[in-house]
Amino acid sequence: MTDDTERHNAKMAKKKAARDKIMATKTDEKGLIIVHTGKGKGKSSAAFGMIFRCIAHDMQCAVVQFIKGGMSTGERDLILSKFSDTCAFHTMGEGFTWETQDKSRDTEMAQAAWAKARDLIRDPANKMVLLDEINIAIRYDYVDAAEVVAFLRAEKPPMTHVVLTGRNAHAYLIEAADLVTEMELVKHPFRAGIKAQIGVEY
Numbered sequence: 001m002t003d004d005t006e007r008h009n010a011k012m013a014k015k016k017a018a019r020d021k022i023m024a025t026k027t028d029e030k031g032l033i034i035v036h037t038g039k040g041k042g043k044s045s046a047a048f049g050m051i052f053r054c055i056a057h058d059m060q061c062a063v064v065q066f067i068k069g070g071m072s073t074g075e076r077d078l079i080l081s082k083f084s085d086t087c088a089f090h091t092m093g094e095g096f097t098w099e100t101q102d103k104s105r106d107t108e109m110a111q112a113a114w115a116k117a118r119d120l121i122r123d124p125a126n127k128m129v130l131l132d133e134i135n136i137a138i139r140y141d142y143v144d145a146a147e148v149v150a151f152l153r154a155e156k157p158p159m160t161h162v163v164l165t166g167r168n169a170h171a172y173l174i175e176a177a178d179l180v181t182e183m184e185l186v187k188h189p190f191r192a193g194i195k196a197q198i199g200v201e202y
């Protein structure tokens with residue numbers, strides 16, 4: 001072996017030993033409150049990645065969409081056609097708020113979605129529940145942030161993961177969460193005149 005290879009191997013062995021020591025202390029398990037927020041793309045996509053992991057492990061899970069209407073999306077169509085026995089999928093919104101332009105109706109639909117979400121979260125058979133774009137419903141005062149946090153703290157089963165997505169996550173949710181990821185917008189094709197495209201956005 002060359003001196004460079006020996007130095008590299010020694011460095012990696014030292015790093016592995018330190019990492020193993022850290023990992024040995026991480027023994028607890030719990031149902032997590034997970035928030036995906038920020039102006040960048042990928043919040044729902046990352047959340048659906050976790051839903052598909054649950055499906056792959058044959059773990060019962062559920063999705064409640066707070067804003068999106070009944071338009072066809074890849075993840076929705078795939079789950080409904082192939083995995084509806086493992087993942088309950090509920091599209092409760094009627095489209096983006098600037099399209100509906102009816103706050104009372106949007107509030108009514110968001111409240112119905114929140115009621116459905118509570119039922120799904122209370123069911124210990126569901127190992128993960130995705131509340132897609134609930135942060136937007138909270139931002140527009142369709143759903144109360146303090147109520148959401150109080151419910152999660154009081155009634156979420158200990159081993160159930162709940163994922164909440166959408167821009168502008170409320171400070172209460174961020175404080176209550178175990179894992180928060182903020183998607184940062186660096187560059188987006190929409191600004192260059194490129195529309196939302198199948199397979200990328202939906």
